[in-house]
Amino acid sequence: xxxxxxxxxxxxxxxxxxxxxxxxxxxxxxxxxxxxxxxxxxxxxxxxxxxxxxxxxxxxxxxxxxx
Amino acid sequence: xxxxxxxxxxxxxxxxxxxxxxxxxxxxxxxxxxxxxxxxxxxxxxxxxxxxxxxxxxxxxxxxxxxxxxxxxxxxxxxxxxxxxxxxxxxxxxxxxxxxxxxxxxxxxxxxxxxxxxxxxxxxxxxxxxxxxxxxxxxxxxxxxxxxxxxxxxxxxxxxxxxxxxxxxxxxxxxxxxxxxxxxxxxxxxxxxxxxxxxxxxxxxxxxxxxxxxxxxxxxxxxxxxxxxxxxxxxxxxxxxxxxxxxxxxxxxxx
Numbered sequence: 001x002x003x004x005x006x007x008x009x010x011x012x013x014x015x016x017x018x019x020x021x022x023x024x025x026x027x028x029x030x031x032x033x034x035x036x037x038x039x040x041x042x043x044x045x046x047x048x049x050x051x052x053x054x055x056x057x058x059x060x061x062x063x064x065x066x067x
Numbered sequence: 068x069x070x071x072x073x074x075x076x077x078x079x080x081x082x083x084x085x086x087x088x089x090x091x092x093x094x095x096x097x098x099x100x101x102x103x104x105x106x107x108x109x110x111x112x113x114x115x116x117x118x119x120x121x122x123x124x125x126x127x128x129x130x131x132x133x134x135x136x137x138x139x140x141x142x143x144x145x146x147x148x149x150x151x152x153x154x155x156x157x158x159x160x161x162x163x164x165x166x167x168x169x170x171x172x173x174x175x176x177x178x179x180x181x182x183x184x185x186x187x188x189x190x191x192x193x194x195x196x197x198x199x200x201x202x203x204x205x206x207x208x209x210x211x212x213x214x215x216x217x218x219x220x221x222x223x224x225x226x227x228x229x230x231x232x233x234x235x236x237x238x239x240x241x242x243x244x245x246x247x248x249x250x251x252x253x254x255x256x257x258x259x260x261x262x263x264x265x266x267x268x269x270x271x272x273x274x275x276x277x278x279x280x281x282x283x284x285x286x287x288x289x290x291x292x293x294x295x296x297x298x299x300x301x302x303x304x305x306x307x308x309x310x311x312x313x314x315x316x317x318x319x320x321x322x
Contacts, residue, residue: 002114002115002117002118009114012126012128013124014124014125015125015190018129018186018187018189018190019125019126019128019129021186022129022132022133022183025183026179026182030288033171034292036171037292037295037296038295040296040299041295041299044302045302045315045318045319048302048306048311048315049319052315057312058312059306059307060306060307061306061307
């Protein structure tokens with residue numbers, strides 16, 4: 001075991017700022033990305049559903065779809 | 068000569084957005100759970116099993132996210148370049164969407180690699196940032212990600228955006244080997260590779276194990292998030308089809 005106590009663990013041998021600064025920001029970046037991905041899913045669904053109702057049940061192709 | 072339709076597994080079967088969409092929906096949660104389990108094991112190894120470093124003390128523990136994030140940021144860009152090439156060669160609709168779905172996650176890992184590198188550099192080198200070859204080429208990678216995202220979002224016609232993005236992804240891929248070999252080609256402050264295929268790793272087994280498991284967690288996370296993201300892109304792009312209409316009705320009927 002590396003740590004004699006929880007306070008030793010949080011102190012990281014004096015490198016707490018660098019170690020927890022790294023892990024903390026990484027954690028926040030991952031949480032932020034997950035929130036953005038799920039919000040995008042919800043936004044896409046509601047926007048396309050609204051468009052579909054407005055266009056009478058059939059959506060026009062996005063500009064590229066000539067195929 | 069006529070092409071014989073092959074029986075059994077069809078690679079291109081899953082290249083159809085309509086078949087890939089539900090498959091991605093089923094696979095993403097599997098990879099998300101895998102990522103969480105691997106991260107839990109990896110973090111436990113990183114903090115409670117891997118010993119204190121003889122020269123650096125505890126601050127070296129940044130390595131368990133720094134190296135996997137840096138690997139991932141380079142690898143994701145190469146995968147984007149691969150899908151871009153597939154899109155250009157086979158004109159498959161899904162390829163460009165895969166590249167688009169991966170870009171934000173690659174950019175996120177690239178940022179994490181730079182951020183953790185800065186926080187690790189300060190106590191060990193005495194500086195958050197130096198303009199050496201490794202750091203500069205990694206910063207360029209972040210700008211390539213931003214450029215790819217901005218370019219593909221800015222072009223109104225999605226298929227033209229796909230092609231422009233594909234060219235940027237393929238040209239920018241040249242930077243990846245530059246990042247990787249920069250520590251050999253130039254005299255940099257950044258240390259050489261800790262792990263290589265040709266020689267024994269220069270670190271303790273538990274340290275190496277923790278780092279590799281964290282790298283696997285990053286892989287699983289990337290796959291999960293890219294699959295979730297590509298589902299939105301597919302709906303967007305295939306909005307005119309009957310199957311998307313049916314999917315929208317199905318999702319709309321939910322409480």
